[in-house]
Amino acid sequence: MLVSMEVIGEILRWIIASTLFIAGLLIIHIWIRDKTRRISLLRVFVQFASLVAIYFILTIFPWILVILIVILVSTIFLGRFFCGWICPFGLYMDLVTIFRKSIKVRYLSLPNRFNKALNKLRYAIFAAILAIPFFLAPLHSQSWQLALFFAGSFKHLTILLGPLEPLIIPDTGVLVIEGLNFSYPYVRDVMFYSGEFFAVINGLLFLILTLLGTFLVRRLWCRFCPLGLSFVIINRVRGFRWIPLLHLDKSEEKCTKCGICKRVCPTQVTEVYENRGGNVSTSICIHCFRCVEMCPYKGCLTAKTGGKTVLSSRNWLEPSKTN
Numbered sequence: 001m002l003v004s005m006e007v008i009g010e011i012l013r014w015i016i017a018s019t020l021f022i023a024g025l026l027i028i029h030i031w032i033r034d035k036t037r038r039i040s041l042l043r044v045f046v047q048f049a050s051l052v053a054i055y056f057i058l059t060i061f062p063w064i065l066v067i068l069i070v071i072l073v074s075t076i077f078l079g080r081f082f083c084g085w086i087c088p089f090g091l092y093m094d095l096v097t098i099f100r101k102s103i104k105v106r107y108l109s110l111p112n113r114f115n116k117a118l119n120k121l122r123y124a125i126f127a128a129i130l131a132i133p134f135f136l137a138p139l140h141s142q143s144w145q146l147a148l149f150f151a152g153s154f155k156h157l158t159i160l161l162g163p164l165e166p167l168i169i170p171d172t173g174v175l176v177i178e179g180l181n182f183s184y185p186y187v188r189d190v191m192f193y194s195g196e197f198f199a200v201i202n203g204l205l206f207l208i209l210t211l212l213g214t215f216l217v218r219r220l221w222c223r224f225c226p227l228g229l230s231f232v233i234i235n236r237v238r239g240f241r242w243i244p245l246l247h248l249d250k251s252e253e254k255c256t257k258c259g260i261c262k263r264v265c266p267t268q269v270t271e272v273y274e275n276r277g278g279n280v281s282t283s284i285c286i287h288c289f290r291c292v293e294m295c296p297y298k299g300c301l302t303a304k305t306g307g308k309t310v311l312s313s314r315n316w317l318e319p320s321k322t323n
């Protein structure tokens, strides 16, 4: 007997609701038992809450360009905080990492020189990704009209917002099951620019490659993501330098060169470990604060803004000194 789409939709809703419920219980459980994961758990919670918020923002306020401007402006104060705590694609990558850890598969680290080269190459990749729409999209004349500019029809810029795509979206997704529209970051763009014949193949290829890549290398897409790089470019503007940016600070005297910060960093930042002291933030740091959470010496690593400490490392190796 064929199962109707209505039943599949209902089952999917139940699976999503129960997964969220179980994840919530798991988060509370780990929060109570493991103090070294509290920042990470808080981050996952904020990421999920942001995902729900983004879904509703896209439902009631689909003005792509305005959303993009708000996100870009926020980085003047927060740096890449968006990447570590809010970005939905970042959350999906972190969930893949959690899954990999749960089945005890070790991640691959990119060789440091390659990671640094990729860093430099980001600008070329950024230019190429932004250029794609101009070469491949059929130019819609209305795209260039100012009135529609702010109404979200500036299709060429939506590629920058690819990472914001929730898995369930309010408008037409790539897969529709009983009223639920499923999607995945960039897939709609990939399909749009692939033409009718290659749309499904390229969409699927992108999905498989990014999932597999992230399974092997933590936060792989973040190493060359165009939106992430936009944040970096904004923070390079001299005029914004007077603004107290959220950053990582290291105390040279307290650092024992244990190397934990280097090992736990999802984007393989080495400067926190290598630099002597002071502001150790770099452009590939996504402000996840995993290094602050895991640095085992009190006050050695801190997240600061405007001279104020927002987060600080603790002596978690010695329970009696934990605070």
Ligand code: SF4
Pocket (backbone or CB within 6 Å): 082, 083, 084, 087, 088, 089, 090, 163, 221, 222, 223, 225, 226, 227, 228, 229, 286
């Ligand atoms: S770099 Fe891109 S994909 Fe990664 S978290 Fe930032 S915006 Fe999201």
Ligand code: SF4
Pocket (backbone or CB within 6 Å): 250, 254, 255, 256, 257, 258, 259, 260, 261, 262, 272, 273, 294, 295, 296, 297, 300, 301
């Ligand atoms: S984890 Fe802390 S103590 Fe260890 S190398 Fe990094 S900054 Fe230094």
Ligand code: SF4
Pocket (backbone or CB within 6 Å): 248, 264, 265, 266, 267, 268, 269, 272, 284, 285, 286, 287, 288, 289, 290, 291, 292
């Ligand atoms: S340097 Fe620290 S805060 Fe930055 S990405 Fe790495 S672990 Fe996260």
